[in-house]
Amino acid sequence: MSEVRNTMAAQATGSYIAQEDRHAAHNYHPLPVVVASGDGAWVTDVDGKRYLDCLAAYSAVNFGHSNPVLLDAARAQLDRITLTSRAFHNDQLGPFVTELAALAGKDMVLPMNTGAEAVESAIKVARAWGYRVKGVPDGEANIVVMAGNFHGRTTTIISFSDDESARADFGPYTPGFRTVPYGDAAALEAAIDDHTVAVLLEPIQGEAGIIVPPADYLPAVREICTRLRALFIADEIQSGLGRTGATFACDLVDVVPDVYLLGKALGGGIVPVSAVVADADVLGVLHAGEHGSTFGGNPLAAAVGRAVVSMLATGEPQARARELGGVLRERLEALIGHGVVAVRGAGLWAGIDIDPVKGTGREICERLMERGVLAKDTHGSTIRLAPPIVVSEEDLVWAVEQLEAVLVDA
Numbered sequence: 001m002s003e004v005r006n007t008m009a010a011q012a013t014g015s016y017i018a019q020e021d022r023h024a025a026h027n028y029h030p031l032p033v034v035v036a037s038g039d040g041a042w043v044t045d046v047d048g049k050r051y052l053d054c055l056a057a058y059s060a061v062n063f064g065h066s067n068p069v070l071l072d073a074a075r076a077q078l079d080r081i082t083l084t085s086r087a088f089h090n091d092q093l094g095p096f097v098t099e100l101a102a103l104a105g106k107d108m109v110l111p112m113n114t115g116a117e118a119v120e121s122a123i124k125v126a127r128a129w130g131y132r133v134k135g136v137p138d139g140e141a142n143i144v145v146m147a148g149n150f151h152g153r154t155t156t157i158i159s160f161s162d163d164e165s166a167r168a169d170f171g172p173y174t175p176g177f178r179t180v181p182y183g184d185a186a187a188l189e190a191a192i193d194d195h196t197v198a199v200l201l202e203p204i205q206g207e208a209g210i211i212v213p214p215a216d217y218l219p220a221v222r223e224i225c226t227r228l229r230a231l232f233i234a235d236e237i238q239s240g241l242g243r244t245g246a247t248f249a250c251d252l253v254d255v256v257p258d259v260y261l262l263g264k265a266l267g268g269g270i271v272p273v274s275a276v277v278a279d280a281d282v283l284g285v286l287h288a289g290e291h292g293s294t295f296g297g298n299p300l301a302a303a304v305g306r307a308v309v310s311m312l313a314t315g316e317p318q319a320r321a322r323e324l325g326g327v328l329r330e331r332l333e334a335l336i337g338h339g340v341v342a343v344r345g346a347g348l349w350a351g352i353d354i355d356p357v358k359g360t361g362r363e364i365c366e367r368l369m370e371r372g373v374l375a376k377d378t379h380g381s382t383i384r385l386a387p388p389i390v391v392s393e394e395d396l397v398w399a400v401e402q403l404e405a406v407l408v409d410a
């Protein structure tokens with residue numbers, strides 16, 4: 001009987017995957033699991049098998065699947081109104097931008113939808129600031145970016161990526177960017193000139209493998225940007241909103257950038273919500289008609305964003321990520337020399353370099369999946385663990401035990 005059920009289940013999984021293979025563009029290579037529902041840190045596939053979600057949609061699901069507080073906020077707003085466009089005011093946007101600005105300690109918010117849109121918007125704002133405030137000659141602005149960066153997938157953003165698979169055959173590329181090594185303050189300073197309007201970086205590089213810069217790096221970037229009059233833009237789309245044990249990864253080293261870029265968790269895993277957050281002397285350069293988005297600042301997004309901000313305003317998710325992050329770190333460090341080469345990260349966000357003799361990151365993730373843990377490789381032999389912050393300590397420890405078992409078996 002159970003054999004019959006297993007065969008039917010495998011057929012269901014296979015047919016969903018076959019449909020995607022045939023009719024969805026092949027721009028991803030997903031693990032062969034078909035998720036049907038989720039609750040907290042756990043998801044259930046179409047066959048009823050449960051998995052601990054240790055990716056949390058690249059930190060978009062920091063507060064867990066089907067978070068009841070966020071779902072209530074979304075449902076209440078669904079019954080009222082979901083989209084007005086910015087041609088009219090709506091009664092959620094004002095409170096949302098006020099509350100988010102307060103959380104970030106800034107004056108103003110530019111609401112957008114996806115992370116890449118927040119990055120694109122910040123590039124436009126920085127250039128306009130450069131021409132109108134700093135006095136850069138028209139068309140001459142440059143922005144300094146980091147080797148190994150990941151800021152999204154649009155044509156301008158991939159123009160300054162150094163990942164060949166992200167950029168090859170997508171040119172011609174947008175000019176106006178210069179790349180320096182990440183974590184090297186002297187190289188950054190040398191790259192800045194009178195036409196530099198901004199420095200754009202991730203305070204911890206996520207897709208590059210959870211790369212944490214030296215503790216004195218971000219303070220040095222802050223000092224250099226202030227002295228040389230360039231905007232410090234921190235892309236906190238993945239690192240922000242609780243993941244690292246702080247509201248922003250910049251908080252971990254007491255640094256305040258000029259501009260925060262937020263996305264992912266800001267939409268509570270329900271709707272895409274992103275934002276550029278800065279003071280009025282920066283965001284105030286935008287005038288009516290110069291930038292926009294049909295969906296940016298919509299009332300559904302704003303209502304969900306408000307619920308996310310109010311959770312973060314309690315400080316509880318950050319404290320929980322800090323505490324559980326300590327547990328995760330300790331457990332992972334015990335595996336160094338037993339199939340693990342190095343562990344990096346902050347809070348509930350770990351990059352784990354696996355000994356290549358144990359297999360590629362992808363192979364390790366496939367074996368973890370068989371044991372009920374969903375994780376994702378970043379590149380090569382590095383995997384990341386970033387479960388929803390609502391994960392229980394018991395489940396978190398269990399996930400590390402599964403990794404240990406996978407490495408012992410390999």
Ligand SMILES: *Cc1c(COP(=O)(O)O)cnc(C)c1O
Pocket residue numbers: 058114115116117119150151152153202206207235236237238239263264
């Ligand atoms: C995911 C991500 C983005 C892009 O966000 P999308 O919503 O996928 O466009 C930008 N920057 C960082 C650091 C990210 O992790």
